[in-house]
Amino acid sequence: MTARELISDVASLPTPVILDVRWRLGDARGREHYFSGHIPGAQYVDLPTELSGQRNVREGRHPLPSPEDFEDALRRAGVNNDSRVVIYDDSGNTSAARAWWLMRWAGKKDVYLLDGGLKAWIAEGEDLAVGPGNPVERGDFTFRLDHMRTADIDETQASPDQGVLIDVRAAERYAGHTEPMDSRAGHIPGAVNLPTASFLDDTGRFLPAERLRQMFADVGVTSGKETVVYCGSGIHACHALAAMEVAGLEAGRLFPGSWSQWSADRRRPIALGEDPR
Structure with a gap:
């Protein structure tokens, strides 16, 4: 989804759920970056704790989260089964794509990456919100294993x-x-x-x-x-x-x-x- 498409999308009803997934290797301050400026209405999702399982030698540094934990994380972010979801970061979607893949893995079809991420939104002259963001009503998203495949x-x-x-x-x-x-x-x-x-x-x-x-x-x-x-x-x-x-x-x-x-x-x-x- 382009930034212009998202601008049009948020002006109509129902509005999409927007997820901010800022994370970079060696930079664990994603939440701080979110507080400093994010797309209005976006909810922050923490990649190491909500989009990954517990680090361990057997499975690696960022194993897949359990279906139950991932379902709970999306519900806390206000995602419903019928929600349209747009995900972004500030690093070319290299971290946002993790949330996209997991949602597709969990059976969610109506999910998009914001092409160009936060920079594309800013380039369109749009304002940013600061602070922790507004609380949202808990969603009803249900994990249903889909077609995204893994290899052991x-x-x-x-x-x-x-x-x-x-x-x-x-x-x-x-x-x-x-x-x-x-x-x-x-x-x-x-x-x-x-x-x-x-x-x-x-x-x-x-x-x-x-x-x-x-x-x-x-x-x-x-x-x-x-x-x-x-x-x-x-x-x-x-x-x-x-x-x-x-x-x-x-x-x-x-x-x-x-x-x-x-x-x-x-x-x-x-x-x-x-x-x-």
Whole structure:
């Protein structure tokens, strides 16, 4: 959804539920940023505590939340079963896409990312609200497992022989030149690198669909091709899956534990350098 579409949407009834999901790696002050300025009426959703389960070695840094916990988080934000939901952040939807994917996973169809995020709203000359936001009536959202698919760690290890495995981390982390978060550096053998930042233009909006389709085709992803996507801890991989939908491709499978789960298991092999294997 574009910012202009959202401006029109909030002027009509019923208004959409707007969720602010600001979070960045190394910056846990998302709520403070929300207090400093947010789209009027937006409710803040905390990615580490409401869009993730408890960090653990077995599942990684940001495991999927339980269906019950996620359902409760959306209800607190005022989401109903018939709500239209728009989600944004201030980082090109790289964190907002986690909420989008989870809602689709939970069976919610009428859910959108604000293309360009908060910057796009500001660029249209719209005002921001400050402070904690207005309380909302608790919603009735019900979790219903839908078509968004996942791959566990064993399925991910086998995936390069069956289709395409995509690592969407920055090139230097993929190659193993640096690893700021996890116990080992490198990538899963057989994975190709397609950094999620490459899906965006200079304004933080998604590139045109045909450009995205070509980018995915260049690494072997075409319609019907089995694809598994991972990142550091399962957050930015959701952004890549959103990019696949923008490109008109069937969404691939998410490896939720991603590199944080893989690297913690010393039995799993790793690859170094720019080549997949």
